Amino acid sequence: MSAVGPLAAVPGPIIARAAADGADEASGPAVGAGPAVVLGRRTAFGPALAAVYTGQLARARVARIPLLFVAAFQSVGILLLLRGVVDTGSETTREQVVAGASVLVVAFVALNLLAQRFGALRAAGALDYYLSLPVPRSAVVLGTAGSYATFAVPGTIVTAVFGALLYDLPLDRLWMLAPVLVLAGASLAGLGAAIGLLAPKPELATVGGQLGMSVVLFLGIIPADRLPVVVRAVRAAVPSTYAVDALADSFHRHVHWWGVVVDLLVCAAVAVVSLAVAAAALRRAGRA
Amino acid sequence: MLSYAVRGLTRRHGAGEHAVLANDGIDLDIGRGEVFGILGPNGAGKTTLVRQLMGLLRPTSGSIHLFGADVVAHPETAGRAAAYLGQDDGALADLPVALAIETTARLRGLTRAAARRAGRDILEELGLVALADRSIGRLSGGQRRLATFATALAGDRPVLVLDEPTTGLDPVARRAVWRALDRRRASAGVTVILVTHNVLEAETVLDRVAVLDEGRVIACDTPGRLKASVSDAVRLDLVWRGDPPTDDPVVAALERRSAVTGRRWTARLPAGEAREALGWLTTGPAFAVLDDFTLATPSLEDVYLALGGRARDLEHA
Numbered sequence: 001m002s003a004v005g006p007l008a009a010v011p012g013p014i015i016a017r018a019a020a021d022g023a024d025e026a027s028g029p030a031v032g033a034g035p036a037v038v039l040g041r042r043t044a045f046g047p048a049l050a051a052v053y054t055g056q057l058a059r060a061r062v063a064r065i066p067l068l069f070v071a072a073f074q075s076v077g078i079l080l081l082l083r084g085v086v087d088t089g090s091e092t093t094r095e096q097v098v099a100g101a102s103v104l105v106v107a108f109v110a111l112n113l114l115a116q117r118f119g120a121l122r123a124a125g126a127l128d129y130y131l132s133l134p135v136p137r138s139a140v141v142l143g144t145a146g147s148y149a150t151f152a153v154p155g156t157i158v159t160a161v162f163g164a165l166l167y168d169l170p171l172d173r174l175w176m177l178a179p180v181l182v183l184a185g186a187s188l189a190g191l192g193a194a195i196g197l198l199a200p201k202p203e204l205a206t207v208g209g210q211l212g213m214s215v216v217l218f219l220g221i222i223p224a225d226r227l228p229v230v231v232r233a234v235r236a237a238v239p240s241t242y243a244v245d246a247l248a249d250s251f252h253r254h255v256h257w258w259g260v261v262v263d264l265l266v267c268a269a270v271a272v273v274s275l276a277v278a279a280a281a282l283r284r285a286g287r288a
Numbered sequence: 289m290l291s292y293a294v295r296g297l298t299r300r301h302g303a304g305e306h307a308v309l310a311n312d313g314i315d316l317d318i319g320r321g322e323v324f325g326i327l328g329p330n331g332a333g334k335t336t337l338v339r340q341l342m343g344l345l346r347p348t349s350g351s352i353h354l355f356g357a358d359v360v361a362h363p364e365t366a367g368r369a370a371a372y373l374g375q376d377d378g379a380l381a382d383l384p385v386a387l388a389i390e391t392t393a394r395l396r397g398l399t400r401a402a403a404r405r406a407g408r409d410i411l412e413e414l415g416l417v418a419l420a421d422r423s424i425g426r427l428s429g430g431q432r433r434l435a436t437f438a439t440a441l442a443g444d445r446p447v448l449v450l451d452e453p454t455t456g457l458d459p460v461a462r463r464a465v466w467r468a469l470d471r472r473r474a475s476a477g478v479t480v481i482l483v484t485h486n487v488l489e490a491e492t493v494l495d496r497v498a499v500l501d502e503g504r505v506i507a508c509d510t511p512g513r514l515k516a517s518v519s520d521a522v523r524l525d526l527v528w529r530g531d532p533p534t535d536d537p538v539v540a541a542l543e544r545r546s547a548v549t550g551r552r553w554t555a556r557l558p559a560g561e562a563r564e565a566l567g568w569l570t571t572g573p574a575f576a577v578l579d580d581f582t583l584a585t586p587s588l589e590d591v592y593l594a595l596g597g598r599a600r601d602l603e604h605a
Contacts, residue, residue, distance in 0.1 A: 039354075
């Protein structure tokens, strides 16, 4: 009966604390052989920017197309509404309404939607994806901002062409949309990114984006000469004003090109500063 | 050679009386080519730990070195050696699966052509080819997780830090993930650090596991030794077809020490005794009425419960 010896002979608690199997062995890490690992290189700014930008652009195909139309519908609606309200005899008024409605599309997409997007990514912890990659933060911000500015292009063109036809403005000046779109897009997307990344809560990012868009709506579309003096000072402090003015001025019969250039330079300066702030905010978001 | 060397890692969330020690004096050495697991309940500090390993969260104190580089002083170095799979995939949700992998590979420094090739290979390896053009956000939960996991493989990093990579996956997809990890470890000595809730996963794929409870590592060893450290007992389940021959001395002894549920007997025995008893039963006359039997070692869940219980007792002591 030796086979059942232990079982029959040793009654009592069966579960006994026993020495761990191989307790004398080291329990440290298994050390892999092979050549020493050299840390990979950081991905350079250019390729990283291109990858972020093209990746984001693909999102337009999937999700953003309805939003492009919403942005254009809103501005076209405003153009139709104001057609019956404003003094269409004034050339300056007509120019500003069309320019303001066009820039409003940029503000809706690049500022408002981007602020919401970054606010939501930050709140969900989804920025970890970018922050764990070996890429310059500025490439992430610029690539995303650039893609949102690009999302605004179709809506802005539709609005500007429709507005020029509706308000009887020269269509041959619409080439000015190109520099305005680039610089207004960069500055407003930079602001949107900064708002989204700096807002402590996603709701505040949404409010900030909406507020920014409302400022463009009121101070961009309503003709400057109809605004009270105090509000005119505020208008001068808002970056989108310079994009609106540059586009409005280019509809003039006699364009003051230096004025247009100065307006565009202001947009460029705002773009540089706001994108730098957003990139710094992204770095900070990763080390909270 | 070590991948990660972690010393005294402490992370405090919040300030004042609301401060919580999410990680409390953690020491870890993770070897190159190891599949290292971090097991623990919700709120144990697992995600806080891996986010610090990736330089995504600054430790309150302590040090982290990755292949000798100081991650605390230079958090951006982590991304140069390690790929990270976080819990939220919002940044990728609107992208088609193939493009998400390709974009991630490009962001890890591959050229466009190389990234596209890598994407195709990974899609094939994980059985995702049919979903290549579907947007990640529109996939089912399991497919979505698998697609996000695929992005972590892009760019062939020597270290993979994965926060619950198999949550929501069906068994087939889960095995595809484990195979992909094993292949990289075998062919390129890739280190895998894997947060898991899943006991089966921990026991199947991990070389070593750190058990985390309330921010501290309460045990760190191979799954086998951890289980042995709790108990050397194994579980013997017997199912009888008819009346067990209780005149047999071994059967009688087993009955005394079993929890009997109908025709099923469950006994916890030292491994040697269980083997002997099973040998006796399967070669003797009792085998004629024995319908089924299983011999199982304790699971890591038993280990966690035992260790966790002990840790709580210590705190109250």
